[in-house]
Amino acid sequence: MWQAHTIIHNGQAMPFAEARLHPLSVAVAYGVAVFEGLRAYRNPADGSFSVFRLDEHLARLQQGMKVMRFDAPPTTPVLHAAVREVVRLNAPDEDAYIRVQTQLEALGTLxxxxxxxxxxxxxxRERSAKFASGLAAGVSSWTRIADNxxxxxxxxxxxxxxxxxxxxQAKADGYDTALLLTARGKVSEAASACVFLLRDGVLVTPGKTSDILESVTRDTVLVLAAEAxxxxxxxxxxxxxxxxxxEVFVCGTGQELVAITSVDRLPVGDGRPGPVTRQLQAAYEAVVRGTTTAHPEWRTPVR
Ligand SMILES: Cc1ncc(COP(=O)(O)O)c(C=O)c1O
Structure with missing residues (x-):
């Protein structure tokens, strides 16, 4: 598998292992950083790479920096170019996971x-080993963080x-993943993915005020489901x-779209990934990889 050898730090391409921050920087001391996780997918027909929904990820990053009151944040065009450049510089031969992160780098205060x-x-970043077979989920006793x-x-x-x-906790209890409830006891999302369920043939997902991350993949699934x-x-x-x-499934850039085959050890349906999950998984795979001509606006080519 290919290795990351170059990182771009404040506009400078440098050896991956040489990027540095001070341990007392505000980013490390208080965790003051915002990030995006994206994927660049390889098209199997021509070997080209494209970044999936780059504009939407960078828009969310700007929103995050606004809420965090970051001063003079990097602009979207600068980050847009850096994402394409860092993929190109690392010359992956398989799909790449991309992280864009902004952080308070100097010493300071809260x-x-x-x-x-x-x-x-x-x-x-390899695809989940359980991409095809699905995940066992447990509802966590940890409550989802709240907007306030x-x-x-x-x-x-x-x-x-x-x-x-x-x-x-989920791993200690023998589950593959956790599902979290809001402080009001409603379903929110997984630890790093959004959740969908099929009830009486209707595809249901918690709303944007259920303490979820406003997920790009969730939005993609909503569009693909409506189109189906x-x-x-x-x-x-x-x-x-x-x-x-x-049926139940989770989705996110990192996890992609994976069935949940049991919740709290109760089987979901017959305990195997269901037909709607598999249909949406296939539609997602085609649109991220560009093996369909649908939604070219979602794929930014890396040249
Ligand atoms: C907490 C959380 N929810 C949902 C998601 C899915 O978001 P996206 O589809 O934008 O990757 C993620 C992704 O990392 C996440 O960390």
């Missing part, structure tokens, strides 16, 4: 708003402390709806 530094990195405490709408690095605790003629609802979801759903 009230610091700059100076803002940034990186763009491209890393190898640590807004989950922004992809702040510190938010992942909560996801990490839920994931560690499915009825889609965004609404509050109860925990026990997960137990009685015909």
């Amino acid at each position: 009230a610091s708003t700059g100076p803002v530094g940034w990186i763009a990195a491209a890393l190898p 405490a640590m807004p989950p709408r922004i992809k702040a690095s510190a938010n992942y402390h909560a996801s990490r605790l839920a994931n560690l 003629g499915l009825v889609v609802e965004q609404r509050d979801v109860d925990r026990t709806e997960l137990y009685v759903a015909e």
